[in-house]
Amino acid sequence: MKKLFALMLALIMVFALAAPTAFADDTVEITLWTYPIGGWGNSDTVDELVAAFEATNPGIKVTVEYLAYADGDDKVNTAIEGKAAPDLIMEGPERLVANWGAKGYMVDIADLWDDADKEEILPVVAAACFNAEGQSYEYPLCMTAHCMAVNLNRFQAVGADQYLDLDSHTWTTDDFVAAVGLLAAENPNVAAVFCGGQGGDQGTRALINNLYSGTFTDAEHTKYTANSEENIKALELLVGLEGVNFDPAIVGGDEIQLFRQGILDMAFCWNIGMQLNSDNNDAGLTNDGDEIVCMAFPSDDGVPELCGGIWGFGIFDNGSEAKIDAAKTFIKYMADSAATADAVKASTYFAVRDKSDDVDLSNIYEGNDIMSEYSKLMPFLGDYYQVVPGWAEARTAWWNMLQQIGGGADVTETANAFCEYANAAAGA
């Protein structure tokens, strides 16, 4: 009896082991890792999008993992080295094209770009998704222009609002200096040039580049030009400006928090995602209820060039054609189909194309006053230079350069040392 029982038990176990194989269907499982790109960092929002995708494509199952900017790169790098990279990743060309793509880990998805895409997607965005050899490592979904923000009530209290053009959301360098002067009389912490590292660098770069119309790289995106006369002049202005403090103890996220708390009067790390944030108060208000106004970075000629944020999907080459095909299906569904409007709205950013599958994407936020107002900044979108080689190394060195300058180091020497290092990394 005992033997019979043991035999039956063994059979059940063998059957149980074999069952998944015996009944396995052709479902392809893929993983998507996403950085917190607006609502794409929120599991409730993404679950809805993925469920809709899986309903349309029953042969594909998508598992999503969420990365943070603080340590996301480390996690991806570790996964790559451990041969456990995700199948799909969502981020911008500076990571997908200039870093992991350039290092050979991504699948060339140039075949996803059909003629309609080339017509519908903004040329500056399309260019950022390809490398010099014509390989594409990113298929874009959404974009925004990064800007800065000011606490309007504080500006009004000291009469500094006269320097803000609230209609066009622009101001000049002279306006900025005058406003800081008035604000600093009331608050020693008008603004912080945050330089603790880990993200938000677009804010400090755009601030410095715009003040005297400098550039961060050359037009061909082959070498760094942050030590140009214009940039050095801008850095010297900021170092000497009472009320603007270089702070190596805070990162971009801290700066946003300090601005919302009313400690700082301005924030340099801002975009529509932050403007729509309503965690502690209604969107567009600080925690204390002061009005937040998005502004372009001040420039000497009054014509700003804002740093762009482009986000989309890339595929890691994990050696499985089935997974690559499934990943491509996912990308096309999210970024080039009737479902694209929802995928873009989930990001809280703007579409990179005017239409998708005959659905008009140019006006998906109709009726949303904040989005409509923010869209005034989009025409100021400047060159997307973040695809210059050696970007990851240069980005790390950028913080260190600001820390040194804030600590009293010679501006010209430090900026020169930065460019020497960054250009060596770029092979320029």
Add this chain to the structure above:
Amino acid sequence: MRKSSSGLSRALVRRETIAGYLFLLPSLFFFITFVIYPMFMCIYTSLFDSNMGKNAVDVFIGLNNYKELFQDKIFLGALRNTLVIVVVAVPTVCAFSLWVASAITDMHPALTSMFRVIFYLPVVTGSVAVTVVWKWMYNNYYGIFNYLLKGAGLIEKNINWLGDAKYALWCIIIILFTTSVGQPIVLYVSALGNVDQTLVEAAEVDGATRTQVFWKIKWAQIMPTTLYILVITTINSFQCFALIQLLTSGGPNHSTDTVMYYIYYTAFKLYRYGYGNAMGVVLMIIIAILSAIQFKLGQSSD
């Protein structure tokens, strides 16, 4: 049947030996897989120019990574910072732990337990949680330290504790100190409780003072514990990483880089694996030498 000198048959001895090795096998497997093999790979890779990249080829460069290390100002700064942390933290942690343990060991057992719990709390609390709280306290804009110092009239302007190279490393040492004393205190309380009381009583009968009893009787008996604490605290101080990563990322201007953080920075930010591994080997050698010296000193004073 042949018998061994202990009276056991050779077959039995062989069987027991095999059984012994079999029992060792699981831990040996993990030790080789997760300690010996990575250590070997670390030494091996340190001889190559090894970078991230699917098609990147590791180029054998001999000892060039090591040569570069000793010309790298940032590495030398990180090494200096690490040594400062070790030199300051290790003696203070040991001395403070011994003082606290001596003070609480003769108290009512409930009080002793309460103090042990209090001092051990930072050890069992997650390092991230502890660091976040310290970060708030050090905050330049709303931190409690600036609030108190300004309130007391000791400072006029807020101090950017973690953003000023003059203070940042010392701020980290203070946190390291508070998170490092818990375990030594518990160990010292236990060691002091195990001191042979007959020797203590005999010394007291012979007229020894409390200080003499401590240094002549107790100190000798707790020496193995002291040795263990010294070695462990030294290694922990050398490997200080999480605090740096969470608080300063090595800044401002590399003033709080430690060797461990710079290894991470080199490997994960600059993707130079070979160079990072060379630093790891140097750190391993330094820790091994210091630990050997500590063991030697501990043995000679037994």
